[in-house]
Amino acid sequence: xxxxxxEAFPPPARRIALDRAPTIVAPPTSPIRHTPIDDAxxxxxxxxxxxxxxxxxGDAPAVKNVTLPIRDTEVLALIGPSGCGKTTLLRTLNRLTxxxxxxxxxxxxxxxxxxxxxxxxxxxRRRVSMVFQQPNPFPMxxxxxxxxxxxxxxxxxxxxxxxxxxxxxxxxxxxxxxEVSHDLDRPALRLSxxxxxxxxxxxxxxxxPEVLLMDEPCSALDPKSTMVIEELIRxxxxxxxxxxxTHNLQQAxxxxxHVAFMYLGDxxxxxxxxxxxxxxxxxxxxxxxxxxxx
Amino acid sequence: xxxxxxxxxxxxGTGGPSRVAILxxxxxxxxxxxxxxxAGAWIAGTMLALIAFGLLAFLAVxxxxxxxxxxxxxxxxxxxxxSQTGGILDPVIGTLLMILIGTxxxxxxGVGAALWVVEYGKGRRLARAVESAIEVVAGMPxxxxxxxxxxxxxMGFMGLFSITAEGGAxxxxxxxxxxxxxxxxxxxxxxxxxxxGLLTVPNHIREASYALGKTQAATIRRVLLPSVRSNxxxxxxxGMGRIAGDTAIIVILLGATLRIQPAENAPPLVDLLRGTGSxxxxxxxxxxxxxxxxxxxxxxxxxxxxxxxxLLLNFAISAVxxxxxxxxxxxx
Numbered sequence: 307x308x309x310x311x312x313e314a315f316p317p318p319a320r321r322i323a324l325d326r327a328p329t330i331v332a333p334p335t336s337p338i339r340h341t342p343i344d345d346a347x348x349x350x351x352x353x354x355x356x357x358x359x360x361x362x363x364g365d366a367p368a369v370k371n372v373t374l375p376i377r378d379t380e381v382l383a384l385i386g387p388s389g390c391g392k393t394t395l396l397r398t399l400n401r402l403t404x405x406x407x408x409x410x411x412x413x414x415x416x417x418x419x420x421x422x423x424x425x426x427x428x429x430x431r432r433r434v435s436m437v438f439q440q441p442n443p444f445p446m447x448x449x450x451x452x453x454x455x456x457x458x459x460x461x462x463x464x465x466x467x468x469x470x471x472x473x474x475x476x477x478x479x480x481x482x483x484x485e486v487s488h489d490l491d492r493p494a495l496r497l498s499x500x501x502x503x504x505x506x507x508x509x510x511x512x513x514x515p516e517v518l519l520m521d522e523p524c525s526a527l528d529p530k531s532t533m534v535i536e537e538l539i540r541x542x543x544x545x546x547x548x549x550x551x552t553h554n555l556q557q558a559x560x561x562x563x564h565v566a567f568m569y570l571g572d573x574x575x576x577x578x579x580x581x582x583x584x585x586x587x588x589x590x591x592x593x594x595x596x597x598x599x600x
Numbered sequence: 601x602x603x604x605x606x607x608x609x610x611x612x613g614t615g616g617p618s619r620v621a622i623l624x625x626x627x628x629x630x631x632x633x634x635x636x637x638x639a640g641a642w643i644a645g646t647m648l649a650l651i652a653f654g655l656l657a658f659l660a661v662x663x664x665x666x667x668x669x670x671x672x673x674x675x676x677x678x679x680x681x682x683s684q685t686g687g688i689l690d691p692v693i694g695t696l697l698m699i700l701i702g703t704x705x706x707x708x709x710g711v712g713a714a715l716w717v718v719e720y721g722k723g724r725r726l727a728r729a730v731e732s733a734i735e736v737v738a739g740m741p742x743x744x745x746x747x748x749x750x751x752x753x754x755m756g757f758m759g760l761f762s763i764t765a766e767g768g769a770x771x772x773x774x775x776x777x778x779x780x781x782x783x784x785x786x787x788x789x790x791x792x793x794x795x796x797g798l799l800t801v802p803n804h805i806r807e808a809s810y811a812l813g814k815t816q817a818a819t820i821r822r823v824l825l826p827s828v829r830s831n832x833x834x835x836x837x838x839g840m841g842r843i844a845g846d847t848a849i850i851v852i853l854l855g856a857t858l859r860i861q862p863a864e865n866a867p868p869l870v871d872l873l874r875g876t877g878s879x880x881x882x883x884x885x886x887x888x889x890x891x892x893x894x895x896x897x898x899x900x901x902x903x904x905x906x907x908x909x910x911l912l913l914n915f916a917i918s919a920v921x922x923x924x925x926x927x928x929x930x931x932x
Contacts, residue, residue, distance in 0.1 A: 402811060407723070432813035442808045444823050454822055455812045506808070513812055 351378045353516055353547045354399065354434070359413035361391070361398050363406065368394040370571040371413070376517060381539060381548045383562030383579065385555060387599065390568040392551045396519050399549065400434040401427055417516070435510040436519040440526055441502035443494035443509075448486050451494045451505055452476050455512040472512060480508035481538050500531025507538065518542065520550040524557065536561050555595065559583050567591045656907075663904025666897040672905065676858050676883075682895040688902050690860045691883040694775075695844055695909060697872075698854075698879055701779025702786050702843040703836060709783070710790030710839075711832055715820060718798040738788030742781075743848035749781040750852055762874055763863050771855075774863070776873040778854035785846055786839025793835025797828030833921045837914045844910050847881040856882040880906040 354376035361369040369391040376382055376399075384392040394403060401422060403409040415422045422430050443451050452473040457463060473490075477483040482504045486492070494505055503523060510518060520539070524532040539548055539561045552558050558565050562579040567590070575582060575591045586592045593599055617625075627635065674687030713730060721727030753762060754772035762774035801824060809819040825832075850856055855876030863874035878886075880902045885891050887899040 400811060402807060405807065405810065428813040428815060430813070431811055435813070436808075436811035438804055438808060438811075440804055442802075442804045444805065444808070445827050454809075454814075457822075509808075509812065519811075 352376070353378045354415065354417045356395070356399070357414045357416070359395070359398065359411055359415060361394050361403060361409065361411040364408045368571055369398070369411075369568075372568075372573040374566055374573065374576060376547050376549055377564075378516075378547050379543055379545070380563035381543050381550060381561050383558035383565045384549065384551045384568060385553075385558045385565060385594075386568035386574075387594070388553075389570075391571040392566075392568050393521055395568070396436075396521055396549060396551050399517070399519055400431045400436055402431075402436065432513040433515055434517040434519060435513050435515040437503070437506050437510050437521065437523050439522040441499055441506055443497070443502050443505050445493070445495060447491045448477075448494050448497070448505060449473055449490040452509050452512045455509045476508045476512035477505075479511050479542070480504045481534065481541075482508055498531075500527050500534060503527060503531065503535060504538070507535070511542075515546060517547045517549065520548060522551055522553060525553060532557075555583070567594060569594070659900070659904050659907060662897075662900040664901075666901040667904060671898065671901060678858060682897060685887075685895045685898065688880065688883060688898065688905065690858070691878050691880045691902060692905060692909075693860065694850075694854070694877040694879040695881070695906065697775055697877075698779055698782055698850070699840050699843050699913070701775060701873075702782035703840060705780055705783030706786035706790050706839055707832075707836055710787045710835065711794050711825075713787075714791050714794035714798060715824075718795055719816065719820060719824070734788050734791050737784055738792075740784070741848070742785055742846050743852070745781050745784050746849045746852035749777065749849070753777045753853065760874075763876070771876075773853050773855040773876055774874045775854065775877060778849055781849045781853050782843045782846065785842045785849075786836070789839040789842065790832065790835040793831045793838070794828055797831030798824060801827050830921050833917045837917045840913050841910045844879075844906060844913075845881060847885055850879050850882040851885070854878065854882070856886070858883075858886075880909075 352375045356372055356374040356376070359369060359372050360367055372391075372395060374382070384396065386392050397403045398411055399415060399422075403411065404427070417425070417430070417433060422434075444454060446454070453466075453469045455476075456469060456472055474483060474487075477486065482501060485501060486497070486505075494502065497505060503526075507518075507523070524535055527535070536557065539550065542548055543563070548561075550558075550561065559579055564576065565579045565582045566576045567574045567582065567586075567588075569590050575586060575588045577587070582591065583595055586595055630638070671687045672692060673689055675689045676691070677684060677686035679685045713734065717727045717730055721730070750772055752758065753774075754770050756770060758772065758777075759770045761776050763771040805823060805827070806819060809823050810816075814822075855861070856878050857876045858878055860872070860877035861875050862871035864871070866874055883902045884899045884906070887895040887902070889896055
């Protein structure tokens with residue numbers, strides 16, 4: 307590994323994929339040994355850093371001592387069987403686990419070097435916004451769904467004229483503008499499932515986040531809508547970092563730059579997407595990727 | 601090859617079994633208990649509809665025959681004979697005032713309490729205490745509310761809210777006091793309707809809002825309240841109906857004076873709130889053969905007007921909700 311590698315920023319994602327060595331943890335179900343992440347990852351700007359994070363519900367740990375970087379302009383895919391803690395880890399990134407009674411975490415999560423615990427939670431969630439598994443637009447118009455994200459950020463409410471361009475740009479980024487621009491006052495719940503999910507993405511983009519968290523964003527959608535959203539994710543990666551939880555290995559391979567495989571709360575393997583699927587280092591990963599269990 | 605329809609349409613063509621025969625065959629596979637239940641459900645439904653429409657028809661016939669614009673628009677007069685007792689304007693105004701005052705208290709209190717219990721106090725002991733307290737209020741007969749209300753409203757410090765006699769004795773009966781007591785009748789209905797609505801809003805809707813960096817207050821104001829608008833409306837309509845229909849509180853706390861008697865020496869509106877009066881319910885009671893008045897036909901007419909007011913309120917509320925909430929149903 308060459309620590310002085312100085313590539314143009316942002317580096318071409320696939321090249322990083324080949325250059326980086328994976329962090330391998332074996333045996334897979336034991337707690338991960340903490341290795342400083344910069345050993346494993348020489349380049350790329352770290353937007354967020356998950357450092358030795360353990361998340362517990364009551365006394366039961368759901369995520370055990372996980373260390374992971376979340377880099378700018380790339381997609382990090384979290385995979386693993388149900389109950390492996392990937393969604394919990396995702397929800398901890400914007401402190402959404404705090405809403406669950408009894409949940410707590412140890413270790414540090416930082417964004418731009420700043421501990422997320424020290425940020426006002428509303429600020430953090432605007433920088434790290436989220437799209438959920440189930441499309442969940444609010445029961446209001448399409449315009450208001452996106453405008454709501456921007457609206458309540460200041461004492462003084464911005465007027466519609468001020469909001470309109472921002473709403474438009476968010477809808478454009480989510481690839482929904484052409485389909486809905488003629489009727490923004492339509493109730494959002496009248497849209498199709500795929501459109502609703504893109505509206506939720508638009509809503510999450512409207513707050514101009516640095517990191518976008520996606521919790522199985524396509525699992526409730528048909529294949530065609532899934533394709534549209536995957537295309538969108540590849541597009542979004544150019545301007546922000548995306549963390550996506552998915553059950554779908556093909557999807558992780560298609561959209562992920564790096565893939566983290568979790569099992570029973572442990573981070574088993576973190577590697578460039580290509581390598582994790584073609585040459586997994588840990589036994590567990592090999593079995594999971596091959597479809598032996600999961 | 602000739603095309604043969606896969607399924608012959610029921611009852612069409614010749615030779616097929618008749619619809620009755622098909623139905624009989626279908627029912628022959630049912631269990632006896634299901635057949636009895638099926639018949640019972642039909643009978644119960646039809647009976648209820650018959651009773652409701654029968655009552656309505658009876659009221660309409662009895663009430664409308666004596667109803668006239670003059671009756672509604674003129675004030676009641678004391679008199680020995682029915683023809684001298686004037687109209688029901690004051691009771692109509694009294695009923696509307698009661699609904700207004702009662703709802704003005706109960707709506708913010710009920711919605712606020714429900715929001716607190718579900719959104720802020722979840723699982724706390726105090727929240728459970730609030731829920732049980734409201735259940736107690738819901739189960740309290742209005743006559744009990746009324747006499748306790750009177751005991752409180754006649755205390756010296758309550759003098760501001762009703763007429764005070766020259767010696768300093770507090771009368772303790774006024775529109776404001778009766779309306780406030782009325783709010784206790786509507787409060788549990790508004791509370792539980794709002795609470796039910798909030799409980800059915802899926803959690804992922806709240807999380808979607810929090811995940812955008814919204815505060816809980818903004819989430820409640822802009823997402824949750826609009827989502828439970830129809831529940832609040834239903835609860836309010838029910839509460840208004842109960843307020844309009846209550847008699848005990850009127851008789852005890854409003855003074856049940858035939859005419860509206862504003863308090864003396866008070867600015868307008870305040871004199872009305874401190875004054876006494878009657879509502880359609882107390883009017884019906886007093887003029888029915890059971891009461892001391894002597895205008896049974898006017899009692900029927902007043903009863904019909906009361907029914908119309910309640911129905912109109914219900915229609916108005918659901919019309920407003922439907923117009924504003926088009927297509928805003930939540931995904932569950």
